[in-house]
Amino acid sequence: MRTACRAEDGRGAPTTLAGSPPGHFGLNRPLELAEAVHRGEITRTRLMELAPLVLAAADDGDAVACTLVDRLAAEAVAFVAATTARPGCGPDAVPLVLGGGLLRSGCVRLHTGIREALHAAHGDPQIVIPDTPPVVGALTLALDAAAARTPGAVPDVSLDSLAARVGRFLG
Numbered sequence: 001m002r003t004a005c006r007a008e009d010g011r012g013a014p015t016t017l018a019g020s021p022p023g024h025f026g027l028n029r030p031l032e033l034a035e036a037v038h039r040g041e042i043t044r045t046r047l048m049e050l051a052p053l054v055l056a057a058a059d060d061g062d063a064v065a066c067t068l069v070d071r072l073a074a075e076a077v078a079f080v081a082a083t084t085a086r087p088g089c090g091p092d093a094v095p096l097v098l099g100g101g102l103l104r105s106g107c108v109r110l111h112t113g114i115r116e117a118l119h120a121a122h123g124d125p126q127i128v129i130p131d132t133p134p135v136v137g138a139l140t141l142a143l144d145a146a147a148a149r150t151p152g153a154v155p156d157v158s159l160d161s162l163a164a165r166v167g168r169f170l171g
Helices: 002-009 020-024 030-038 044-059 063-084 108-122 134-149 159-170
Strands: none
Touching (some): 002 030, 002 063, 044 063, 044 108
């Protein structure tokens, strides 16, 4: 939202993000969006809905969106570097799983940035992008724990079935 407002008032570079985020909420201008958030008409939580717009704009070549996505890729790589610096956690010790909505988005620029930086720093680490949302794994562990405490109380649910149910719920 900040980059869109800066583009609108002339302090920042032009960007398609000046139009798409406000439009997502039925508004015309970034400053209208900022005011609506300030007044509580649009919650800060709803601003998460804008992430796919930024990722799409980056893949379409918008320079401002590319900068934001490149920063996200650098943060993901920094997290991997911090984790793999721990004893027994080198980049070859386990696959690097890119989980979560942004990392599973399919954004070509994001994935390319992460892969290239990891390759430069660690050679050729194994990178995995799961087909199912991370919540499926958490739900599977919760069901397993519940079944262990009370045998027969929890129905046996396959991972594929659970993933399909979660997918329908998440839309």
